[in-house]
Amino acid sequence: MSGDFFEQLEIPDPDVNLGAGGGTQAEQTAAIMMGFEKELMDHRPDVVLVVGDVTSTLACSITAKKLMVPVVHVEGGIRSGDMSMPEEINRIVTDSITDHFFTTSELANENLRKAGVEERRIHFVGNTMIDTLLKQKPRFTKPKGALFEGLEAGDYFVLTLHRPANVDEEAKLKATMEAILSGTGSHPVLFPVHPRTAKILKNLGIQHPRLHYLEPLSYLAFNYLVQHAKGVITDSGGITEEASVMNVPCLTLRDNTERPETIDQGTNELVGTDPARLKPFLEKMLKGDWKQYQGIPKWDGHAAERIVQVLYDIYQG
Numbered sequence: 001m002s003g004d005f006f007e008q009l010e011i012p013d014p015d016v017n018l019g020a021g022g023g024t025q026a027e028q029t030a031a032i033m034m035g036f037e038k039e040l041m042d043h044r045p046d047v048v049l050v051v052g053d054v055t056s057t058l059a060c061s062i063t064a065k066k067l068m069v070p071v072v073h074v075e076g077g078i079r080s081g082d083m084s085m086p087e088e089i090n091r092i093v094t095d096s097i098t099d100h101f102f103t104t105s106e107l108a109n110e111n112l113r114k115a116g117v118e119e120r121r122i123h124f125v126g127n128t129m130i131d132t133l134l135k136q137k138p139r140f141t142k143p144k145g146a147l148f149e150g151l152e153a154g155d156y157f158v159l160t161l162h163r164p165a166n167v168d169e170e171a172k173l174k175a176t177m178e179a180i181l182s183g184t185g186s187h188p189v190l191f192p193v194h195p196r197t198a199k200i201l202k203n204l205g206i207q208h209p210r211l212h213y214l215e216p217l218s219y220l221a222f223n224y225l226v227q228h229a230k231g232v233i234t235d236s237g238g239i240t241e242e243a244s245v246m247n248v249p250c251l252t253l254r255d256n257t258e259r260p261e262t263i264d265q266g267t268n269e270l271v272g273t274d275p276a277r278l279k280p281f282l283e284k285m286l287k288g289d290w291k292q293y294q295g296i297p298k299w300d301g302h303a304a305e306r307i308v309q310v311l312y313d314i315y316q317g
Helices: 002-008 025-042 055-066 086-097 106-114 128-139 170-183 195-204 219-227 237-245 275-287 303-315
Strands: 048-051 071-074 100-103 122-124 157-159 189-192 211-214 231-234 250-252 268-270
Touching: 002 219, 025 055, 048 055, 055 071, 055 086, 071 086, 100 106, 100 303, 106 122, 122 303, 128 219, 128 237, 128 303, 157 219, 170 195, 170 275, 219 237, 231 237, 237 250, 237 268, 250 275
Parallel strands: 048 071, 071 100, 100 122, 157 189, 157 231, 189 211, 231 250, 250 268
Antiparallel strands: none
16 A cells, blocks of 8 residues: 555655565564665665654664664654554664654653653654644545445544454454444444454454445545544554544554553543443443543644754754
């Protein structure tokens, strides 16, 4: 789907594509490091900027530091405290060798301070994901098809599930789906299905007149559905950020979150992975008795501008 994102979000094609997709996490990490090392040796940069907590974030950080190239980390300092998540390992290792940190929240700043990072290396700039959301919001597009034409704003739920804690155990996934269908009243439930989840759902044979399985959607189509939903049920951290800024009620089916600001100042509630906990939250959501977005500092669409200015001041100023 990466090609679709480049096209839809009007992102220029990359100058270099390492072509390191596929394989195990170790195989991906090795392929990225080998390809990136060659690129750095052929075209040595002043600094390497890595974003988020994915495999390439970790791999490129290690490669750059071993070649004595400074590393800056966008979304530095984020922590879930859950070492069973590959993303948490990527965050911790990357932050341990990062030179400068661009952070999304005061809590991330505090995490870095507790780890001994000097204040001069911490730069509170905001959230680049929200930059994208606010820029693209006028371009959100209703998906095509009879199902979507018949939907009314505020009259359906959006569901996403992909984390192993929710989908790998068939009995638990079945109980979760039953709890969601039981607790969403007469409203349709739109479920864009992640490939890993689709295989397990097929084995379970879960069907319901209000449950609509969808192919993975584009960024613009998916966020159109989120923007107009009655509520969102998810185990994705990024979706909680977007739902909060769009003031859409959101439930997170996880036992922890690296984005607590979406709970404290956003529209998100952390439910946990026990399906039995869903009922009271869904009842509250159905009644429309939900907290409102309070505004999260610097989630204003200008994070990238702040990052560019800091980079200029440090490396060119």
